[in-house]
Amino acid sequence: MKNHFSSLLDPSHRWFTISFFLASVLLIIASQVVGTTDNLPGISMLLLGMVFLFYAIINPWRKPANYGILAGVCLGLIALTFLVIYLLSAVHKTEYISEGMVMGFIGLICIPGFVAGVSGIVFWASRKK
Secondary structure, rough: HHHHHHOOOOOOOOHHHHHHHHHHHHHHHHHHHHHHOOOOHHHHHHHHHHHHHHHHHOOOOOOHHHHHHHEEEHHHHHHHHHHHHHHHHHOOHHHHHOOOHHHHHHHHHHHHHHHHHHHHHHHHHHHHO
């Protein structure tokens, strides 16, 4: 893991890391300026900003399998979240379900991670060697 974070600022990856990070910060700030309450452009800018934030962290990956693992883990976390919500509802312990936390976790971490994983699979699998 230490090698991964140090490789983010290697000369070969530095430009992509900084570009993806700046794009994510600008999109997230723009989404907050526009507003995300019932506003599709604001929500899409926020989600796209989170996808770029994922790319800022995972841009040294060159294998489609790594992106596949990321997409699978994010999809598994979404399924696990829904399973926990179902189980808590079944035992009538709905006071332990925080709608804001669930939406934040799924909407700001899992869905952008899944999108970054799938697009990474498509990009690196279609690239000629």
